[in-house]
Amino acid sequence: MKVTNPNLTTNTIEVEISIEELERIETALSYARRNLTESELDKVYGENLELAYLIDDIQEALKEFEKTQELSPKEQLRKFVAKFKKWISDNYDEGKIKENLIDDAGYPHWGNIEHYFREILKTNSLKDLDKEDKINLLYLIARNWDIGSMINWFGSDKQLSPGGNLSAQDFIDLAQILAEQQAPEFNDAKSQFASSFKKFESLTPQIEAILLQIYETGDEYSKRHALISLAKLGYQNTKKLVQKSWETEDEEHHKIACLEIIRDDLKDEEMFKEYLDKALLDGRQYISDFVNKIKNSE
Numbered sequence: 001m002k003v004t005n006p007n008l009t010t011n012t013i014e015v016e017i018s019i020e021e022l023e024r025i026e027t028a029l030s031y032a033r034r035n036l037t038e039s040e041l042d043k044v045y046g047e048n049l050e051l052a053y054l055i056d057d058i059q060e061a062l063k064e065f066e067k068t069q070e071l072s073p074k075e076q077l078r079k080f081v082a083k084f085k086k087w088i089s090d091n092y093d094e095g096k097i098k099e100n101l102i103d104d105a106g107y108p109h110w111g112n113i114e115h116y117f118r119e120i121l122k123t124n125s126l127k128d129l130d131k132e133d134k135i136n137l138l139y140l141i142a143r144n145w146d147i148g149s150m151i152n153w154f155g156s157d158k159q160l161s162p163g164g165n166l167s168a169q170d171f172i173d174l175a176q177i178l179a180e181q182q183a184p185e186f187n188d189a190k191s192q193f194a195s196s197f198k199k200f201e202s203l204t205p206q207i208e209a210i211l212l213q214i215y216e217t218g219d220e221y222s223k224r225h226a227l228i229s230l231a232k233l234g235y236q237n238t239k240k241l242v243q244k245s246w247e248t249e250d251e252e253h254h255k256i257a258c259l260e261i262i263r264d265d266l267k268d269e270e271m272f273k274e275y276l277d278k279a280l281l282d283g284r285q286y287i288s289d290f291v292n293k294i295k296n297s298e
Contacts, residue, residue, distance in 0.1 A: 077136040121164030142189035153192040179213040190218040194225035203233035231265040252286040
């Protein structure tokens with residue numbers, strides 16, 4: 001494949017590269033972009049695009065990718081996690097770490113992690129990882145929540161990962177291990193997996209057990225997405241779970257989710273009227289706006 005850029009005003013570059021090399025350059029650009037300052041981004045992505053400006057960053061990124069080939073999957077995943085945790089400790093105090101006030105998307109080495117995950121999917125080698133490896137991978141997926149480049153939880157299509165072919169069984173196997181993790185650092189992975197189960201066609205006993213475990217052990221956000229997916233997949237005790245959530249979770253958006261489930265999934269008009277009346281007494285902004293929108297549409 002011959003690649004040229006007609007938008008370049010000076011120093012036009014013409015090179016021949018393979019599809020595989022093009023994919024690697026795409027990953028390298030992602031890596032390099034996260035190392036640029038805001039003013040540099042303006043220069044690179046402004047009207048006068050200068051592709052040559054990125055060459056040094058691409059070369060450095062590719063060198064880093066080559067290093068990943070020298071380590072076993074276990075060593076590489078351990079290294080990724082250790083490096084990420086060190087970055088957190090170097091840049092955030094204990095208070096922010098405890099409150100999870102971390103800009104995970106600002107980590108400067110996502111390009112390496114994304115590339116490695118794509119290679120795992122491309123070579124169908126996820127099944128070869130042991131439990132420790134998968135837990136380390138799940139830690140990285142958790143940190144990736146605000147980017148969504150590992151688990152396709154932002155997309156409404158059926159694809160489970162934007163990085164490649166993540167099979168349903170591999171996804172379920174990862175989710176099973178994830179549901180067992182109690183540390184708060186895995187909550188951001190639980191919410192991604194819980195939400196993504198809506199992409200499945202049916203609720204199997206294994207999926208039901210995983211979602212219920214996430215509901216019971218996750219934070220509010222994970223619990224909310226587990227509840228939504230259980231309802232969408234036809235969980236037979238959805239009504240009782242909604243009643244439990246309403247009584248135990250005070251977050252506004254959680255209560256709104258309960259109302260939407262009653263209306264759209266349970267289709268229980270009497271219950272919807274009952275809980276809409278309860279919501280009227282709440283008085284907070286988001287839930288009041290939701291209730292008023294419903295009332296005005298009647």
